[in-house]
Amino acid sequence: MTDLSSQLLLYIGTAAGLFGIGLYGFIVGPQTLRRILALNIIGAGIFMLMVVLAYRGLAEEAALTLTDPVLHALILTGLVVAVSATAFALALLTRLNQAKSAQCKPDQLRHGQEPEQ
Amino acid sequence: MMVVLLVLPLLGTLFMLLWPKIAPLLALLTASVCSLAALQLLFLVSEQGNQQVLLAGWPSGLAISLEANSLSSLLILLTALLQLLVGLYAFATHRRDKLGAGFWPLSCMLQLGLTALWLSRDLFNLYVCLELLGIVAVALVSLSGDKAIKPALNYLLLSLFGSLCYLLGVAILYGAYGVLDITVLAARWQADLPSSIALLLMTLGLMLKAALWPLHGWLPAAHAAAPAPVSALLSALVVKGPLFILCLLWLQLAGATQVAAVAPWFAGCGLAALLLGGVSALRTPFAKNMVAYSTVAQLGYAMLALGLLLRFNQPLFAAALWLFVLAHALAKAACFLAIGEITATLGGKRINTLKGASQTMPLAMFAFAVAGGSLIGLPPSGGFLAKWALLQGLWLQGGQLFWLLAIVLATLLSAAYVFRAVVLAFDRADPVAPDFAPRILPQWLALLPALAVWAMALYSEPLLQLLKQEGL
Amino acid sequence: MSPFWQQYLPLSIILSSLLPGLIIFTLKETQVKLRISLNLFGVGVKLLLVLLMWQAVKAGQQFYFSLPFLPGADLVLQGDALSLLFVVLSSVLWLATTIYAIGYLEQSPLRSRFFGYFSLCVSATVGLALAGNLVTFLLFYELLTLATFPLVVHRGTPESLAAGRRYLAYTLSGGVILMLGVALLHSLVQSPLFTPGGYVAAAVSGNEGLLMLAFALMIMVLGVKAALLPLHGWLPQAMVAPAPVSALLHAVAVVKAGAFGIIRLVYDVFGVESMQALQLAQPLMLLAAATILYGSWRALAQQDIKRRLAYSTISQVSYITLGVAMLGPLAAVGGLVHLVHQGVMKITLFFCAGNFAETLGIHKIRELNGVGRRMPVTAMAFTLGALGMIGIPPTAGFISKWYLGLGAAEVGQNWLILVFALSGLLNAAYFLPVVYRMWFLPQSGRWPAEQRLSNRFETHWMLLLPAIFTAILLLLMGLFASTELSPLSWSQLIVEREFRHD
C-alpha cells in the first residue's frame, strides 16, 4: 500500500493526528483562546508534515542526500505568517474581553442599584 | 508593468505608515496611478497575449511564476478603480463616519494582496496572498470599533482555518509532485487519491474564505459590521480572491474524473446559495445585512456558473462566471456605499430607515436601485450580460429546464429583496427625517459604479469574447 | 435630409424625451416654468422628428440604427411602418397627457420627480416601438417597467405602495420569463431584425417543441402587460396612481406595449406561416376572446369609475390580440387600428374620469348623476369615448370593430362575430347607464368635494383641453377613416407590407 519507511509513517501519522486533534478542538472548543490554540496545533501538524516530507530526501538512498530546502523555506514563511495571524487574533480577543468587561461593569452596577430604589 | 502594479501599493503603504498625515493623498495617488498602469497592462495583454514572468529570474519550478492574462488584468483594473472610488468616498466621509487613520494603509495593502493574488500562479504564493488578504480584511472590519470586534474575530478564525486547509492541500500536492507552479503541476497531474484529497481540502478552505454556501455563515455579520467603504471593498473584491483560486484549481489542475464528480455539487451549492441567500436577504430586518446576504446569493451565481462550466465545458459559462464577478463587484460596491450613506444620514440600521429615502436622498437611492437592477439582471446591465450568457449556455446545452427554472426563481428573489428596499424608499406617508443635510458628493460616488455596471453593456461583445476564450 | 441624419433619427426620437426627463430630475421643485418649457420643448421636438420619419417611412424608407451589444444581437432601433404607428400614438398622446398632468399636479409635491419619470416612461415606450429586434425589445420592456413603477407609487400611500408591489411582482416576473424566452429563441435562431413574415421558419422543423415553448413564454409575459386573462390582476389595482398615470398606463404605455409586443411576435418574429405550422394561433385566439368577455363582464359589476374603465381596458386590449391572432389581413387591419383607436378613446375616458375626480371629487358611478349640467364639456367627451368603446358609428371604435368582424368572416371564424356582438352588448350595458346618469338624472345632493379650479371654464383649462382634443381626435378618426392621414389607411399600409413579403 505504501512505500514509506516506518519512521516516516510514524511522523506522518503524528502530523495527521495533530491536524485531527486541532480540527476537533477548533470545532468544539467553546472558548476563543482555545480555538486559537487549536488553530496553532493544526498549523503545527501541517508544518510537521512538511518537515517530514522534506526529510524524505535524507531517508532514501538517492545520490543526493539532502533535506528539501524549498519546503523548509516554506515552513519558515508559514510560521511567521501563522504567528502574525495568531498575534492579531489574540489582540482582537483581548479587545473583545475588555469591551465585555466594560459592558459588564455598568450592568452589575445597575443591577446592584435596583433593589435600593 | 506588473512590477509597477505590485511595487506601487507596497511603497504606498510604507510611506503612509511613515507619514500618516498625507496617507489619504498617497492612497488616492497610488490607486489612480495603479488604475492607469492596470489599463496599460490590459492593453499590453490584449495586444501581445499573456504575459508570463518567472520571478527572480530562476527556472520554472524553482521560481514563483506570475501570469497576466486578460482576466487577471481586467480584475486588476477593477481592483484599482474600486480602490480609487472607495478611497474617494472614504476621504469624503471619513470625518463624519470617524473612519480611523488605519484605513488608508490597510486599503493599500488590500490592493497589494489582491493584485498579487490575481497574478500569482504558484500554490504557496497564493497561500501567502490569501493570508494577507484575510488579515487585511479582518483588520479593515475591526475599524468599526467595539461592535465589529466579535464578527471580525470570528471571520479571522474561520479565515485562518480556511487557509490552513488550503495549506494542507498544498503540502500534500507538493509531497506528491514536488512542484508548486500551477502550470508545471498541471502537466504532471494525475487524478489519484492524494490529488483528490488535496483538491477537496483546498476547496473546503477556499469555499470557507469565499463565503460560498454552505460555509457563508460568517459573511453577513462581518460585512454588515464593517464601515461602509470597507464593506464595499470586502463584498466587491475580497471574496472574489478565493473564488479566483478555486476556479484556477478546478479549471487548470483537476482531471476529468475529478471534475465530473464535483461539478454537480458546485452547481447545487450555487443554487442553494442563490435561493437561501435570497430568502435571508428578504427576511433580514437590517439594511446592510440585506446587502451582505445578497452577496452570499450572488456568489451562488458564480458557483453555479463554475459548476455548469465544469460539467458541460461550454465557454459561455466561463463568460457568465467572470461577468458575474465583474458585475457583482461594481454593483455591490455601489449598493454598500449607497446604503452606508443613507443609513449614516438617516441614522438607523434597519431597512425601515429607508422609508422615504427616495425623497430625502434621491441620488443614493437611485444608485441603490440602479445597482440592484444589475443584481437582478435587468438589461442592459452587467448582471444581465452574465445572466444572458448563462441562459444561452443552458439553452444551447438543451434539456436543462431545471436549472432554467431555478435561475428564474433566483432572479425573482433578488428582485424581491431589491424592491423591498426600493418600495420602502417610496413610502411618503412617514419618511425618516435626515439627521443632517444629505451630502451630494458621496452619493455621486455611490452612483458611479452603478452607472459603470450598466455601461458594461456597451462593451459587452468584447467582454464576452474575452472572457469566453479566457476561461482560465 | 442627409443620411447621417437618417441614421440617428430613431435615436433622437428617444432622446427627445429622455434628455429633458433627465434634466428635469435635477430641477428644483420651484422651477416650474423651466420644467414646463422643457417638457413641452421635448414634446415639440419629438413630434417634429416623428413627422419627419413618418414622411420618409410612407415613402418606403426604413430607418436603422444599431449599437453593438450581445454577440448576434445588437441594440437596434428600426423605424418601419408598424413601429411608427405606435410611435405616433404615444407621441401625440404624450402631448395630451403632459398638458393634462401639468394641470392635474399643479400644487402637489415632488413634481420634478414625477415629470422626470414620466418622460422616462415615454422614452421607454417609444424605444419599445422602435426596437428592431427581440433583445432591444426586452431591454425597453424592462426599462418601461422600471420607469413606470415610481409613477404607480407616486402618491406614497400604503395603497399605492401595495399596488406598486403587485405591479412589480407581475411585470418583473414577466420580465424574467421574457428574458428566458428571448434567450431560448436566440439560442435557436439568434436575434435578427424583425422582418415581415418572421424569421423562425427555417428552424421550425425539428424544433417544434422549443419554438412553441418560446412562444408560450413570451406570450405569457406580453400577456401580463396586455392584461390577458389569467394575468390581468395588476391592472385594476394600479388605478390608485394619479389620473395622468392611469391615462398613460392604460391607454398608451404599458398595456399597449404588451399588445404591440404580441403583434411584433406574431407577425415579425414567428410570421403567419410558422404560426400556422405550429398551430399557435388558435389558443391565442381563444384566450383573447375569453378575456374580451371576461373583462366586459367584470366591468359591469364595478362601481368605481376608474376600476370600471380598467376592466374595460382589459377587454378592449384583447381586441387587438384577437385581431392579430386571426392571422388574416383584414383582421390584422382591425387589430392594428384598434391599437390607436382604443388608445385615444381610453385616454379620453381617463382624462374625463380624472376631471370629475379632481373638480368634483367624484369617484363612484352613482355620484355621476347630473354631472352633465355641471361639466358639460367633460361629460360630452366622456360620452363620445363611451360611444366609441361600444362601437357606434361614426366614432373610431366602429371602424376597428367593423374590420375585426370582416376579418373574422374572412378567416372563417364566424363564432368570433358572436363574441364581438356579445361584447358590444356588454359594453353598452356598462357604459350607457353611466351616460344616462350624467345627462338625464338629476343631481343627487352636493358633490363630494367640489373645487373651483377655473372661473371661466367648468374646470382648469389644462385639464379640459386634452380631453377635448382626444375626443375630437377620436371622432375625426372615425369620420375620416378613408383618408390618407387616418390610422386606418396607415394600418392598411402596414398590413400590405406585412403580407406582401411572400
Next chain:
Amino acid sequence: MRLLLFDAILCLLLLTLALASILSRQLAHAVILYIAFGLMMALAWARLAAPDLALAEAAIGAGLTGALCFSALAHQQPQLKPDVLNWPKRLWPAVFVLLMLGGVLAALLQLPPSASQLIAVTQAGIGNSGVSHPVTAVLLNFRSWDTLLELVVLLLALLGARQVAPEVKPATSWPLSLGWSRLLAPMVILLAGYLLWAGASQPGGAFQAGALLAAGAVVLRLNQQLSWLSWSNFWIRLLIVSGVLVFVLMALLAILLTPGNTDVVWLRWPPHLAAGIILLVELFATLAIALTLTLLVAGEPASTGAEHGCGEGA
C-alpha cells in the same frame, strides 16, 4: 530500532500534549501545555534534520505564541463555570474529524517516498544565489517574493493589533528581573547578530535572530525600559518599515543595475552583488522583525503616546 523507539515516544508525547491542551479544563493549563507541545515539536523537527526550523519553532511557535497567549490570558475574565458539552455536541465533530482524518491519512500514505526534484534544481542554483545555505537561498533569492509578502503580513499583524489594542496598564517592575534583563540584553544582541551572520551558511537567519532580539527587547520592555520603543516614534516606525522598504528598494536597485539589453525581472539579484544585497536585506528584516514582534507582544508603553507627535518626520 532504538531511534525508532525514541521517535515513537516523541510522537506519542506530541499527540498527548496536543490533546491535553485541547481538552484541559482551564485555559491557563491549555496554554502551558501548548508551550510544552511547541518545545517538543522543536525537538521532533531537530530529529528530522531541520535544526534551523527547530530553532524557529522554539522561538516563534512555542515562545512567542506562548507569550502572546499569556498576555491575552491576563485580560481574559475568569470563567465561573467551565462549559460542559453534552455528548452529541462532542460526537458529531468527532465523527467529522475522523472522516477527514481518514481521508487525509489515506492520501498521505500514497505519497511517493522520494523527495521533490526541486532539490537538485536548488543545488544547481545555489552557486549563483549569493549564499551557501540552501534555505536562505530559497527564502531570499529563489522565492524572495514570498518572503517579502510574509514581511508585509507581519507588518500588517502589527497594524491590526495596534488598531484594536486596548489601553495597557503599566506593569510594576521587579527589581531583580530588572537587573537580570540589563545583563541579558547585550548577550541577546550578540547572539542574534551571530545567528544572522550564520544564516548565510549554517542554520539560522533573519527570523530566528529577529525573534531572539525581540525576546530580549520584550524582557526589557516589561521592566519599563526602552520607553522610546513605540510606534509613534518616527525612527522606530522607519526601522519597522525598513524590513520591507529595503527589500523593495534593493529590488528596484537591482532592476536599475541590470544591463539594459536583458528583460527586467522583478527581484532578480545580480549574481556578483547577491551576497551583499541579501545580507543587507536580512539585516533590516531582522531589525524590523525584532521591533515588530516586540511591539506585538509588549504593546505600546502606556505613557509615551502623548509625547511623540504622529508625524514627526512629515
